[in-house]
Amino acid sequence: MNLAYRDVRHSLFRFVLTCLGLSLLMAVVLAMMGIYNGAVIDALTIARAPKVDIWVVEADTNGPFAESSRVPGATREAVARLHGVAEAGSVTYQNADGVYNGMSRRLYIIGYEPSRLGGPQDLVAGRPITRTHFELIADMRTGLALGDRVRLGRNYFNVVGLVRNHVNSGGDPAVYISLLDAQTLQFEIDPAAVRVKRAKGEVSENQDSVNAVIARLQPDADPEQVTETVRRWKHLSGLTQAQEETFLTRSVVDRQRRQLGLFMAILMVVSAVVIALIIYMMTMEKLKQIATLKLIGAPDRTIIGLIVQQALALGATGWFFGLGMLYLIKDFFPRRVVLDAQDALLLAGIIGVVCLAASGLGIRAALKADPATALGG
Structure with a gap:
């Protein structure tokens, strides 16, 4: 019993x-x-989305996710010419409020060059960005659907593609736009402020800068050797994908x-x-x-x-x-x-x-x- x-x-x-x-x-x-x-x-999803091997960021920083990083836009051409690099692209990351259906929501804006590395590789609906302006790929958590219009800054963007589970470490859903649009959004100044700066003779800040340059290597290339070459340039820092993920989890999470x-x-x-x-x-x-x-x-x-x-x-x-x-x-x-x-x-x-x-x-x-x-x- x-x-x-x-x-x-x-x-x-x-x-x-x-x-x-x-x-x-x-x-x-x-x-x-x-x-x-x-x-x-x-x-890690955002860092892994472009499927790259190395990250080139501002010197003495740990990448665009752990801390602020800004490098000149011309860095991409220099990285693309390195031995062992198959292709390279420039990316920007920023938070901004998007307005759609009369509501405002915090979004994580990722800018990339449509013809180069940086965009999502796992679309679940729609198509990639093909135009340099006013097209957007959104995560499904935003509640957006194909064909919706979203206002970012002073411009409206059409949703042409959807991805799933692309959010940043804070839980904000990600949207992808072209690099030119992202730079405009990042450095956008109110017209009245622009007139004041011009009247004072101040030079506008150069908009041709990005948060990081990413690169995909050839199959026989060693990521450590390529990043070491980048570090010799003094004004830049090179990180492998594994190092970037480690910095991200240790510092952010x-x-x-x-x-x-x-x-x-x-x-x-x-x-x-x-x-x-x-x-x-x-x-x-x-x-x-x-x-x-x-x-x-x-x-x-x-x-x-x-x-x-x-x-x-x-x-x-x-x-x-x-x-x-x-x-x-x-x-x-x-x-x-x-x-x-x-x-x-x-x-x-x-x-x-x-x-x-x-x-x-x-x-x-x-x-x-x-x-x-x-x-x-």
């Missing part, structure tokens, strides 16, 4: 309610793990990772305390029955098995329904939630350890129960 199963059947409604509460707690823990994974993937990790640790401690209290209360309610078992000669391992099995049943049920609940609602989160099987299994193992540790309080109370209390009134 399985005593844990019999005891659960005897108080099934309370057990189900308890499991529901633990499921909500487990869903929050799983959601935090998924949000962290999603933040890392989102941050690191604080979010530590914060979510702290929340997950706190929640796991809370889960352990909740499970320990639940098991303890369930044990205290049946101390007379446990005393009766001891009186008729039941070994301690039978009583320990009763408590441990119930604790593991609580944890397993909470994990299972928490995982199912998260999969049902994860698409409604404002940030991308990515939960793979490895993370889910890791959490299952942690919950198992927590349940075993939490059952110790109930086991201690059960083993101290006096068999003589079974004969009381």
Whole structure:
């Protein structure tokens, strides 16, 4: 006879309610793990979108994502002539408000040369940008559709293509426009301010600058050697794709990772305390029955098995329904939630350890129960 199963059947409604509460707690823990994974993937998606091998940025900087970088537009021609470089392109990155359907939304603007590297390679609808002005490729999270018109700055852009899951580390959906349009948007000055500057004789800032130059290498080229050549130019810095991704995750996502990790640790401690209290209360309610078992000669391992099995049943049920609940609602989160099987299994193992540790309080109370209390009134 399985005593844990019999005891659960005897108080099934309370057990189900308890499991529901633990499921909500487990869903929050799983959601935090998924949000962290999603933040890392989102941050790397923009850097990986052009499928390049090296990044050329301003000297003594770690790239356009970790810190500000500005290089002359003519740098692309110089990089394209390097030994081992197959093709090169210029890109800009900036945040701006886009207005469509009478609403304003924060967008991550990526400018690139339509005939060169820098644009997305994974369109899900529409076509690439073919004109130098007023065409736009948007991420589907913007809510835009093909043919929509978006106002950026003082100009209107037509949506000609769509991509999926192209957002920056802050969760802003990305849109791609031509490099010329992006430079105009980045250096755009109000006409009244332009007239004032001209009256003062001030020279307008050169708009022919970009945030980075990206390059794709020939199959036999060594990225380290090419970036070392770029560093010898003194006024530029060269980074491989792997280095750029490392700087991005360490500088941009690191604080979010530590914060979510702290929340997950706190929640796991809370889960352990909740499970320990639940098991303890369930044990205290049946101390007379446990005393009766001891009186008729039941070994301690039978009583320990009763408590441990119930604790593991609580944890397993909470994990299972928490995982199912998260999969049902994860698409409604404002940030991308990515939960793979490895993370889910890791959490299952942690919950198992927590349940075993939490059952110790109930086991201690059960083993101290006096068999003589079974004969009381």
